[in-house]
Amino acid sequence: MKSLRMAKRHLPKFLESLGKWGKVYVPVKLGKNSYRWEEFDGEVDNIALDALRTVIPAKKFFYKPREVMFEYDKTNGYTQACAECEEDVILFGIHSCGIHSLETLDNIFAGKYVDNYYFTRRKNITIVGTSCMPDKHCFCKSMGADTVDEGYDIFLTDLGDDFLIGVGSSKGDDIVNDNPDIYEEVDESTTKRYLEFRNKRDESFELVLDTSDLPTILDFQYDNPLWDELGERCLACGSCSMVCPTCYCYNVDDTINLDSETGERWREWDCCLFRDHALVAGGHNFRENQGGRLKHRYLHKQQAYLGDFGRTACVGCGRCIVACPANIDYVECLKAMRGEMTSA
Amino acid sequence: MxxxxxxxxxxxxxxxxxxxxxxxxxxxxxxxxxxxxxxxxxxxxxxxxxxxxxxxxxxxxxxxxxxxxxxxxxxxxxxxxxxxxxxxxxxxxxxxxxxxxxxxxxxxxxxxxxxxxxxxxxxxxxxxxxxxxxxxxxxxxxxxxxxxxxxxxxxNGNLPLLPTYALCTECKFKENECLLIEQDKFCLGPVTKAGCGARCPSNNIPCEGCRGPVFEANYASEVEIMLEKGYTKEYIAQQMSTFAGTISAEDLGARKLVKTDIP
Missing domain, CATH: 3.40.50.700 (NADH:ubiquinone oxidoreductase-like, 20kDa subunit)
Incomplete structure (x- = not known):
């Protein structure tokens, strides 16, 4: 861990240098009020540095919405298809919650059966994080994901005229050593401004969720009628899951070609709010109604994952709140379960 | 054979x-x-x-x-x-x-x-x-x-596996801006079966529901969302019946899911 500072005017040079380590991806503005990860086009002005949440989070770089796992052939057997697996990718502009979400996914995909599709890509990805200022939907602080001490190669904190450059890995060190002229040592003023930034950001959180004792409370609230009320509003459209940086469920399906000899095995993002998710042979469904499916999602984030890995699976990015057409609000719902007055 | x-x-x-x-x-x-x-x-x-x-x-x-x-x-x-x-x-x-x-x-x-x-x-x-x-x-x-x-x-003796989920999921795969939420457009994505690759929303046109309803289409919730956005009941019913007119107006407004038993 070392810290440097870089004047903002050097950002183009910094990004140019990043290009030596692979393809650089940045958040860009999309439509009226959305952002998307896209390949850097060389224009610094096109980077949405103020973007808080892209429509789809960074997970799409390791874990594709729909991808071929392998191709099969009656005579030649299986061929693993992972065309862009060996591509070096640099993510510039991921925030603290995003970096925490990668750790959350790493835990899952490194489980009993290591997921090579995920890790082959993951190891080739360079993480360059940037600081942010929360909006009314951000609750990462409540989820303990508002700051990062590890999990990145470089982290840029916006201090006005310059960035504080946090170097978090040896690859990060290589990157700053590639262009030593643009960095300066931190000084007293940097420290002062950094602490000011931290305090200001800390005070900016409007959305707060008390997570203490939440797993127990959720246990007690298992039969709360609110689950079914929310289930009646839920469209099962899948948006909350698709945009969630820590949702990882997938579905596997085989397709066959007209020759009846060759085909492909696919996997595709799935969602526990879908009817088919808990549907088994014979038409039996473990979660028959929508309220039960919604409850399952919440309980998995705040209870089951925590039991396995010691922290909640939610990083508080606010994407599911923004993306729900029916205005179902994760935080409001959990507040209601805690007995706090809300509009859920 | x-x-x-x-x-x-x-x-x-x-x-x-x-x-x-x-x-x-x-x-x-x-x-x-x-x-x-x-x-x-x-x-x-x-x-x-x-x-x-x-x-x-x-x-x-x-x-x-x-x-x-x-x-x-x-x-x-x-x-x-x-x-x-x-x-x-x-x-x-x-x-x-x-x-x-x-x-x-x-x-x-x-x-x-x-x-x-x-x-x-x-x-x-x-x-x-x-x-x-x-x-x-x-x-x-x-x-x-x-x-x-x-x-x-x-x-090969299998029923085909085509998407059974709503268009929104596919629209998210495409990383589109949500036309319903961010632009208040009349979009039938949440109740429409996916499989077109979210062709219209990817071109900034809201979903008109041409693929018909998703397996458990929550029309009631969709109606409420659209009423809240200021669309009239008549307009909503008209849009929803464009491709799925056989779903009765009663079903469209009722607090129930429109289910189909065909895969």
Whole structure:
């Protein structure tokens, strides 16, 4: 861990240098009020540095919405298809919650059966994080994901005229050593401004969720009628899951070609709010109604994952709140379960 | 072993789904190699109406003659697959099913229909209202890759695995801005079956629901969302019935899910 500072005017040079380590991806503005990860086009002005949440989070770089796992052939057997697996990718502009979400996914995909599709890509990805200022939907602080001490190669904190450059890995060190002229040592003023930034950001959180004792409370609230009320509003459209940086469920399906000899095995993002998710042979469904499916999602984030890995699976990015057409609000719902007055 | 036999038929519809089969130009020879096409009036001569393994039927049923034809196809076919939204949900021709047919006919044709048997029609209905349907390939028109995938799966004894979730999921795959939430557009994505690759929203056009409802379509919630955005009840009902007019207004407003039992 070392810290440097870089004047903002050097950002183009910094990004140019990043290009030596692979393809650089940045958040860009999309439509009226959305952002998307896209390949850097060389224009610094096109980077949405103020973007808080892209429509789809960074997970799409390791874990594709729909991808071929392998191709099969009656005579030649299986061929693993992972065309862009060996591509070096640099993510510039991921925030603290995003970096925490990668750790959350790493835990899952490194489980009993290591997921090579995920890790082959993951190891080739360079993480360059940037600081942010929360909006009314951000609750990462409540989820303990508002700051990062590890999990990145470089982290840029916006201090006005310059960035504080946090170097978090040896690859990060290589990157700053590639262009030593643009960095300066931190000084007293940097420290002062950094602490000011931290305090200001800390005070900016409007959305707060008390997570203490939440797993127990959720246990007690298992039969709360609110689950079914929310289930009646839920469209099962899948948006909350698709945009969630820590949702990882997938579905596997085989397709066959007209020759009846060759085909492909696919996997595709799935969602526990879908009817088919808990549907088994014979038409039996473990979660028959929508309220039960919604409850399952919440309980998995705040209870089951925590039991396995010691922290909640939610990083508080606010994407599911923004993306729900029916205005179902994760935080409001959990507040209601805690007995706090809300509009859920 | 003889090749499995198929037939492709059209009832009331624009024939676009059948055309899309013919448009599978790169795969037509493979299709012809894999199956014995007994009947496909739009594509070939010398058709034989005999027992077939799979019947693909496009269009809604809108008169007695078609009803009889469909019953005959069902009797001869091992599997019956509805192709397109008309065959599955009634399609655009069912959008005014809430207007009495006699009134609608009079409005459109005036006195010219007098004594002409051609006008003897009833409210268009999906195939499932007349016969047992084994599978639906929805779409207006159907997607070519899905038709080919369905044929290949059926040839191997499997029901095809086409998307069963809502369009929103596919729209998210495309990383589009949500037109419903961010632009307050009238979008039927949350209640419409995916499979088109979110073609319209990817081009900044809200979903019109041309693929028909998702398996458990929560129309009630969609109606509430649209009312909140300021759309009138009449407008909402009109939009929702464009492609799925056979779902009654009662179902659209009620607090219940519109379910279909066909995969």
């Amino acid at each position: 003889a090749k499995p036999s198929i037939g492709v038929y059209g009832l009331t519809g624009c024939a676009g789904c059948q055309l899309n089969i013919i448009n599978c130009e790169d795969e037509l020879l493979d299709i012809a190699a894999a199956v014995d096409i007994k009947s496909f009036i739009m594509a070939q001569t010398g058709n034989v109406e005999c027992e077939i393994d799979i019947a693909f039927v496009e269009g809604a049923v809108s008169n007695e003659k078609q009803k009889k034809q469909l019953l005959d196809i069902r009797e001869r076919a091992g599997l019956l697959v509805a192709i397109g939204t008309c065959a599955s949900w009634g399609g655009v021709e069912a959008m005014i099913n809430d207007v009495p047919r006699e009134v609608a006919k009079k409005d459109v044709y005036g006195d010219t229909m007098k004594d002409n048997p051609f006008y003897d029609c009833f409210n268009p209905m999906p195939l499932k209202d007349v016969v047992k349907v084994d599978f639906q390939i929805v779409g207006c028109p159907i997607e070519r890759p899905q038709f080919i995938q369905a044929v290949a799966s059926l040839l």
